[in-house]
Amino acid sequence: MIYPDGAVPAASATEFFGRERELARLHDLLVSPTARLITLVGPGGIGKTRLAAEALRRTDPGRPVYWARLAELDRDCGDSAENVLRSVVRTDISDPCSFDLGAPGHPGARSEDAILVLDNCEHVLAAVGRVVLDLLSGTSDLTILATSREPIGWADEYLVAVGPLSPAQSLELFRQRAELTGRPVADEPGQLAIVRRICRRVEHSPLLIRLAAARLWHQPPAMVLAELTGGADDQRMRWSQSIRSGSERRHRGISDVIAWSFDLCCADEQLLLCRMSVFAAGYETDGVEPQRNGVDLDAVVAVGADDLLPPERVAALLERLAERSLVCTFRTENSVRWYLVESVRLFAGDRLRRDPAESARLAGRHRRYYRDRVAEARSRWHGPAEETWLTWARTSWDDILIGIETGLAEPGEALIGLETASVLLSVWVPFVNGGSCSLARLTAAALEVTRDRADSPHRVRATALLGWFSLWEGDTERARRLLNDCVAGCLPKRAGNDSWRRNPETDIGLPPSVEWVRGLELMLFQLDPLAVMVLDRANRKFTERGDRIGIERAAVFTALAAAMLGEPAQADAITRVHLDRSVAAESSLSVHWAQVARALALARSAEPAAALGPAYSVVSGRFAVGDTWKASWSVAVCMIVLTHVLSGDPAAVGASAAVHARAGELAWLTGVFRACHRSMGVDVERVPMMVRGVRRATAVATAIIGSAEVAAAEHRGRQYRPGSVMVQQYLQRSWPIIRDPVVVPAVPGAERWDVLSPAERAVAVLAAAGWTNSAIAERRGSSVRTVDAQVASIRQKLVIGSRRAIAGHVPDELARTVDAERVASGRRGRRRPGSR
Template identity: 70%
Template structure:
């Protein structure tokens, strides 16, 4: 391979092994071999590895076609676009025949035949001379038949027939391997310690899996351990990464010496209005690359950017083209679905832009206030949408905007007026249970408590009382009964009810609706007092009088739940039946689901508990998504309590002895899943008496049938449940005993495997394990010694048989007994080049 460099010196060989990029490398290799693309541009942010990818592709081309000439022009040191840039570019790339030194005339322009036919011309680092490079490319392609131009740039060159190949960040696994290799060079290797490796993975994620940033982070190990490096990555104004720099004085380009230098190079190439929009976007939360997993919190949609960032200086009509330009420059990232685009800054860019924005303190405060009020207004809209047909779309928005919502609350805590805006946001979120649905209760309760402390000096209002009561509800579920009781006392104190008001819940002492509600929950969860039904119904009536739709539903739901678990059977039957009819008529899927939960629990406590089996199946089938861990936990609780009641009062309804053992094992598994759900929500079920009683009873009943050892084994399998997937929902849908199990059915050991898994062939199961471990199809093909086309077909078949829409849903359908195999394949992926034909050995069912 003939390679000619503008300064006569070949680039130094990479100091590190080429990592990842298998898909991009294969595509680039095919394009260069086929000649179907005349101009190929590798784009991506600084430090992402565009030059390394180009060099690796050319090495492979040289092995496949040794005689094909390659010309490599490094453009990084050229001055930015000016009058003579075009000439400089041409002087950098035009050569005739290196065997004839007299022919090397850099003072003349390109001529037909100046570059060998079928040559590859590499223009490395074009972003600062795009106009000149574009003119040079057009001239060279027009005068040199068969020439292929490969450019690396932070944005496209702009030719009409340009083939753009985006270079993504490294995968989590590849990032870990690169960090460890660079750590070896510092003399501070990272040991095979799970805790240390977990810290390194978090470091890699915080630096966006950017290879250059990973090298900079690993270089910090010369002076401090990984935990201290991670502590420098706070994501806020105290973050230290902008001070990181290359310690090496040779072999490093000026624009790659530190995180700051990398981003500043791109920022300085932007126009003033582009820079302004980027700075203003720093008020939004950072986004992250997600290794192919659909993100729940990645970026904002266009209306949010316009509402927060647009004004007279930056008109709304300019936002879209400016966003697109910033995305072209690899400063703004995007996440796309079939119907939308979300825009975000990765954390490093957000920190850089935020630092620029803070140079004008008044502008920082103005942008933060607009951001806070935009999200407050969107959150408050839940009052009219919740428990209605549009609640799911609002909840989807809240999930994706969660980080921004919390940032809006937190950044306002320094000012009582702004803290009051945040308190309003927090109280609405607490009222519609979003933290439990989302799994972010601890952060929100902390911010709510801080906002209450800051705003009390301004005077206690009904708004404060409502937020205080709602905060008490979360403390109850976290088992902090004393804190919840103190908040309830605080809410009641101004009413002068006397010292024994808790002893007479049947008497209305004129408490606000929200205070009645938290009092009813205290009676229900901690005192297990049937009078909780009276208090909760009274709260519902007061919410109705206020026109508080969300409060009405909240009161009715828990009145029905309290009646189903604590009330006498006749009253429970009457209340839960009426509540179900009303909820179904509301067209709210969540209201109907909660009503079915209460109705099923009431049936389970009736004289014929087996009558609850069919409704319990309906509860599980009605779950809209496994992402709602709060709803999943209650659905599991229904199945757990119904099965406990049936095994206790009517075991024959489940079939013969073998079938009863199957269901007792399943009950043990449900106990484990129930614990896993609440652990992920930050709820300590061992400190909530009503929950403790239910779990204890289920444990006793199941243990009496299968014994302590089998119970412990099944419970442990249940505790391996990963909240957020659909595995539990799908398992219970297919396996829940709506009808008795026949006596000769094989004994199930409580394995929560998706029954669709059994439809996969042995080869498809092996491929599914590798796919679940994060292997791309090309690597799976290498591993199994098959073609990529074959693996593509197998993955398509797997998706069809599992009835899923995306490859990323495969992990949700891996049986529990294979999760160890998935973890092993993920951990041993480094062996892929040495073990291409080894297939994963799937363990037998235990």
């Protein structure tokens, strides 16, 4: 059907929300003399037709508009579809001479600056392409506005991508549609939160939101959300059985929307789409780089390619599926990640499961791929390469968990999942990613499935590491039981005999992971200085096995235990050596924890103000958004250092007004500390070491500002949203900047310079010459985070409070080198603009 001259379908203008950016782009294109073909591209139900109608409604009212709905035409069938299209266009437009398609290029052809809308082109693409070519070559003023799930393919086609609604627009649409059912959504935070989650689960798609809102006729929002599990029991594909959305059959339900596009794909495209369903679903991110979204091409090839679908074809097929709006992409400056939104993943997964053997085979390949990638941490840990691995692990977290979860039905596959879990439990990713509870749950489930494989080393390691999680959660009984299970499994003769607990200094032959958890139990719950000995013993055993992850993990907690429980001399020696080794290894993660331990050790020394510099190094370092683990330890360092300074040397932070202010900050930090740990499932009140730190901080703050101010500040801290960058920003802005210097040891500057490692001296020279950390990293071929850590260590060792003070400590014999590097830095800065 073609609507008459100037008419725009009224139905298409209803319920229009947002799209200001797309409307502005369309306005510019519709008035441009060079934009002859404009195509709105996006998945089914995303609102392309409504967007076109709204854009035309806002254009020049005197401009002729003709609207051709093509949805009811049969799928592309060669010349017949083209003839039907030409016939429809030629006979239905009010002035046939304006669009004489039978004679393209005829001198009399005219279009009166008209706009022709070709709505829903994807199924008659070849015919539309030929007609568009004839129209645009035969008329000079015609503009064609097309809507399609993929581009038309004309050489000078302007594409406008139509994406999901914003969360706010989705909520508004849902509430408006809910009114139609007679079941309005209450203006209550809990109900609105549920609706926001529903909108996110249906990808903020207008059509899917309307279908979800229609379910309110049958059940409340909470039950609608419960139907959207994302798994095999997800109910959204059944919504179409009792719901109609408009008159077009392809929009009657979610399955119909996706099937319309799926049926247009070739066999290889359909095959790859089904195989992509083994990966985790992705989501639109509004241009913000997500913590986890999509997979790279290597993963798709490794899991989905075989003789039937050769590896060399996968990239082209992915691009074709993306053009068809079935596969989505997330792009950065130098990478592309591919994903299916949840609804498409469910559709494709249902098709894949029609062949159970093939579905199981693909799931197994997926599981092993992520097991192998996770296992790479064993060789990359405690060095510069760990950052790359950590970034990959964070972005791949959902797929890693899916690999573990889908293997729980069979013991052999569950063991593969346990191997994956044991590596993850060994590093910081679960806490960094906020996924510790999910990983712990899946690990426990895998241990149950593999209970008949008690001799597996993966089981022993995973059991011990699960005990670590239980310790942090404050679940002492579970941790004790898991540790007992490990001892019984490794040393059957000691089953039921607790004598090994009473003599921790005795080595009874436990594996290193079990020794390590035993040391943590002594440290966190018994506050026993012998924890240092046990953790150091675990370190030696990890070293004998060449376990880099274990070595680093044990070294970190040996230093932390020494810093918090050991004698001052022991704490000073262990934390100093650990920091030097970490800096030498160029491991930014290791340096962070070494700085934490060093600051804690100095806080307990005779001059607690000496900890202010190292503490600032901790909080001024970089950490990823959502890294609650690092944030919580940064808060802990500030809390403990301030506690010792305010109780032992308050003048170090200034006059009485400053002391009062810092006491208020200390009380606030106790609240933030609780909030951070609560978000990770850690109950501070159930972990004695944490209880001791918080209580002492509260007591010191109370002695200075009183209980009322402490309670108010602590309450404000509890309201802080963990995982946000605001915690780090606050600490970097407000943490006491040390007065340069706060404590000046009786050590000449030259001797302090000699304390620096060779790598640190090289970095210090460049820093003194004015090179930025990023420029130093580029010059030295290392990461920015490594240089950040080195500069922080330099400042600590030179006992200075700012980077600028480094120049004052460079020996005279290196002055010319600094001058030369300063000149080089200036040349580098002048070259940069022209090099782009």
